[in-house]
Amino acid sequence: MYVTWLAGATKLLAEARTTWRGTIMAVFQPGEETAEGAQAMIDDGLFKRFPKPDVILGQHVMVGPSGTVAGRAGAITSAADSLQIRLFGRGAHGSMPQASIDPVVMAAATVIRLQTIVSREIAAAEAAVVTIGALQAGTKENVIPDEAIIKLNVRTFDAGVRTRVLAAIERIVNAEAAASGAPRKPEITSLDHYPLNVNDRDASERVVEAFRGHFGTERVRATGPAPASEDFGSFGTEWHVPSVFWFVGGTDPETYAKAKAANKLTELPVNHSPKFAPVLHPTLQTGVEALVVAARAWLPA
Known part of the structure; x- marks a missing residue:
C-alpha cells in the first residue's frame, strides 16, 4: 500500500507540476517494521x-x-521498546528437581509479575502496554534446562511512564531471579526502540482542513492515540520540523459497519494478523488522494 500510494501521488504531482510551486521529496523509507529504516x-x-x-x-x-x-x-502513535530477557538457572534431570535451579519456573513467575506493572503501578488515567510475545526454554520434557528467554514489548505515550515501566521491568526481572537463587543476574537486551510520534497541532489542522475540503466531513474521522508504533516520528523529531501522520482505512465498509452494529469491532482482523487484508478499492485511491491533498496544502499555485 505505502509504496503504491507514494508512487501514485508523486506521479500525479509531477504531471500537474505547472499548477503548484515548491519542492516535494518522496521518502520511500525501508525497514519500518524493525525500527531501523x-x-x-x-x-x-x-x-x-x-x-x-x-x-x-x-x-x-x-x-x-x-x-x-x-x-x-x-x-498519534506510541513509543515502543522491545526487550530480550535471558534468565539463568541450573539444569538437571526432570526426576531430580532438587539438583536444579529451574529457569522455567523462574520465567513463569517473571511473566506473571510483569503483568502487574500496568495493572498495579500505572495510574488509570495513564496508558501503557506490556506484552510478552515469546517465552522459550528447554527442548525435552524430562530435562530441566539451564536458561530461559523472554521477549517482551512495551508501548507508552508519556516519557515519564516509559521510564517507570522500564525500571519496573528491570526490578522485577532481577528480583524474581534472586528469589529463585539464580547463579547469575539476568541479561536484559534492547532489541529495538520506536520514538513517540507526535503530530504538530497547527500542521494537523491544515491537513484536516484540506482533507475535509476534498473528501467531505463524513470521510474524515478523529481518532485517539494508536498503541501501534512508527519510526516516522524520527524524521520530524531529529530534523526539528513539524510532522503530520494519519491513518487510511482499509476495511471493507460493509464489513466494518456490520461489526460496529454488532459491537464486534475488536473481532476485525488488525495489522499483523494473518487475516488482515485491506481491500484494494477504494483504499488505493484514497491513500493516493490523501497524500496529494495534504502536500498541496503547502504548495501555492
Missing part, C-alpha cells in the same frame, strides 16, 4: 544531502472503513 536514512546523511522541509507528511493503512482517513493533533 528512518534512522538508517538519517545516518546515511538524509539531513545533509537534502534541503530541510517545511513539513513532513506520512500515512498508514489501518482498521477502519475503506475510503476514510483518520488522525489527531498530538501523540
Whole structure:
C-alpha cells in the first residue's frame, strides 16, 4: 500500500507540476517494521544531502472503513521498546528437581509479575502496554534446562511512564531471579526502540482542513492515540520540523459497519494478523488522494 500510494501521488504531482510551486521529496523509507529504516536514512546523511522541509507528511493503512482517513493533533502513535530477557538457572534431570535451579519456573513467575506493572503501578488515567510475545526454554520434557528467554514489548505515550515501566521491568526481572537463587543476574537486551510520534497541532489542522475540503466531513474521522508504533516520528523529531501522520482505512465498509452494529469491532482482523487484508478499492485511491491533498496544502499555485 505505502509504496503504491507514494508512487501514485508523486506521479500525479509531477504531471500537474505547472499548477503548484515548491519542492516535494518522496521518502520511500525501508525497514519500518524493525525500527531501523528512518534512522538508517538519517545516518546515511538524509539531513545533509537534502534541503530541510517545511513539513513532513506520512500515512498508514489501518482498521477502519475503506475510503476514510483518520488522525489527531498530538501523540498519534506510541513509543515502543522491545526487550530480550535471558534468565539463568541450573539444569538437571526432570526426576531430580532438587539438583536444579529451574529457569522455567523462574520465567513463569517473571511473566506473571510483569503483568502487574500496568495493572498495579500505572495510574488509570495513564496508558501503557506490556506484552510478552515469546517465552522459550528447554527442548525435552524430562530435562530441566539451564536458561530461559523472554521477549517482551512495551508501548507508552508519556516519557515519564516509559521510564517507570522500564525500571519496573528491570526490578522485577532481577528480583524474581534472586528469589529463585539464580547463579547469575539476568541479561536484559534492547532489541529495538520506536520514538513517540507526535503530530504538530497547527500542521494537523491544515491537513484536516484540506482533507475535509476534498473528501467531505463524513470521510474524515478523529481518532485517539494508536498503541501501534512508527519510526516516522524520527524524521520530524531529529530534523526539528513539524510532522503530520494519519491513518487510511482499509476495511471493507460493509464489513466494518456490520461489526460496529454488532459491537464486534475488536473481532476485525488488525495489522499483523494473518487475516488482515485491506481491500484494494477504494483504499488505493484514497491513500493516493490523501497524500496529494495534504502536500498541496503547502504548495501555492
